[in-house]
Amino acid sequence: MTSETNQRVLGDRKVSALGFGCWAVGGPFFDTAGQPLGWGEVDDDESIAAIRRAMELGVTFFDTADVYGTGRSERVLGRAVAGHRDDVVIASKWGNVFDEDTRTLTGTDHTVEYLNVAIRATLDRLGTDHLDLYQLHSAPEIPDALALADACEDLIAQGLIRGYAWSTDDPSHAAAFAGRPGCVAVQHEASVLHDAPEIFALCEAHGLASVNRTPLAMGLLGRRDHTRPATGADIRTAAPEWLRYFENGVPTREWAAKVAALREILTSEGRTLAQGALGWLWARSERTIPIPGFRNVAQAQENAGALTHGPLRPEQLTEIAGLLR
């Protein structure tokens, strides 16, 4: 990508067309039934080195959430960017309630009172006085969400956040926030295995950033060895119903076959599979900012390296659509 095309618009800011997703670097945490909600053990020093390597390679956008590792992800990201706060754009999320001592997600809270507590706790963990993007992480009814959007407008006026969004796959939720003055993005699932035409169109119509979570299909679109199982307290070992790509820690046969069909085209022109998957998203819409997760410096380097290759060509998108039909 050229220096012109490797940038995307996020509200009044320009950010790198690639963001980094900091869920995995929060380490293990669980729901009240003991279901793993993280990606297993991680080493904070390695996570910090990975974030710094990404910054060296031109990545300026980092996405986290208060609940990832029940606060640990925000603390690690804050440590990694300390001294360079003005060089990066940071997004976090609220809506889940958790216990940091037991590393347990205990529920949700959609009140304005909780929002006001949550933002201050997030700023404290990140070691910053403002957040660039604050995202609603849960799914209240639309009227309750709109009251939270109004409260986010107040947070903007107070200088605590620069913009807000709803992290949602429901186009009616995304539409409810679109057009409000401080709403600058939608965070939603999108990958070469999960197109999201309605939300892409909405982002284009309203000038919103389309922040793409799960761009590597939870690691499936990076895996060289499909038989290597995820282990330990990794959400993929005991996949909840919504997680469709893995079963018992390994990719399902159906999804592995789809990746096999796409491998040649995604790895064209010297790309790795993960780099090809990110190239599909950049080609799909000029609003997309994929935020792949990462566990180490090697993955950070490979994913940031996708910026050099840039978007796939339109005819490659057409070919991929034909292969997935």
Ligand SMILES: NC(=O)c1ccc[n+]([C@@H]2O[C@H](COP(=O)([O-])OP(=O)(O)OC[C@H]3O[C@@H](n4cnc5c(N)ncnc54)[C@H](OP(=O)(O)O)[C@@H]3O)[C@@H](O)[C@H]2O)c1
């Ligand atoms: N509701 C929400 O708001 C929500 C939900 C989900 C995600 N998100 C955000 O979106 C981000 C990305 O989504 P995600 O983490 O679910 O999934 P993802 O980006 O599709 O997959 C991330 C995983 O892929 C593997 N990986 C990364 N780079 C790789 C590479 N170059 N080669 C091979 N494998 C690689 C790593 O796991 P292994 O090495 O263990 O395979 C990594 O943890 C999250 O970190 C989070 O910030 C938000």
